[in-house]
Amino acid sequence: GNKFPGTNVCGRSDVKHDKVVGGQPASLGSWPWIAVLGYRTDINLKIEWLCGGALINDKYVVTAAHCVVNIGEKILAVVRLGEHDLNENVFDGANPITIDVEKVITHEEYKSFTHTPDIALV
Numbered sequence: 437g438n439k440f441p442g443t444n445v446c447g448r449s450d451v452k453h454d455k456v457v458g459g460q461p462a463s464l465g466s467w468p469w470i471a472v473l474g475y476r477t478d479i480n481l482k483i484e485w486l487c488g489g490a491l492i493n494d495k496y497v498v499t500a501a502h503c504v505v506n507i508g509e510k511i512l513a514v515v516r517l518g519e520h521d522l523n524e525n526v527f528d529g530a531n532p533i534t535i536d537v538e539k540v541i542t543h544e545e546y547k548s549f550t551h552t553p554d555i556a557l558v
Contacts, residue, residue, distance in 0.1 A: 464520050464529050471497045472522065473558065474514040474534070475507070483514060485522050489558060501546040501556040512537050515558055 469491040474483040489499030497515050504512055514537060520530035541557040 462520070465518075468518065470517075471499075471558075472516045472519055473497075473499060473503060473512060474516060475510040476513045477509045477511065479509075484510070485516070486510070489515070491517060492557075497558045499556055499558055500551075500554045501542045502548070502551050502554055504540045504556045504558065505542055505546060506548050512540060512558065 471489040471491055472485045473487040473489060475486050476483055487499060487503035489497040489503075492498050514534050516532050516534045518530055518532040520528040520532075537558055539558075543553045543555050545553055546556070
C-alpha cells in the first residue's frame with residue numbers, strides 16, 4: 437500500500453515557542469506531520485481541502501470521524517503532507533506530496549449525531 441515519507445523525529449518541531457499570540461505564520465516545514473484531507477465529487481474532480489489530520493506513522497493519518505462519515509456527495513480522495521499555503525496562487529517554497537486514500541477506519545462506536553468518539557484513521 438501507499439506509505440508516507442518518514443520524518444527524522446515524529447512529533448517534534450524545531451519551533452522554539454509554544455504559544456499562539458497574535459497568530460504568526462508557521463515557518464516552512466516546521467510542522468511536518470500536519471496533513472490536509474482532499475475531497476472531490478463524481479461531478480467535480482477538483483480537490484477541495486476541507487479537513488486536517490496528523491501523520492502518526494508511515495501509513496496512517498489520524499483525523500476526526502466527522503471528516504470521513506456522512507460527508508454527502510463528497511469523496512475523501514487524497515491526503516497531502518508538506519503543504520504550507522493552500523492558496524494555489526502563492527509560491528511558498530513547499531514541495532508537498534499528495535497520496536491517494538486507500539482505506540478509512542472509523543472508530544467502531546462513532547455516533548454521527550453526537551460526534552463521539554470523533555476519531556478515524558486514513
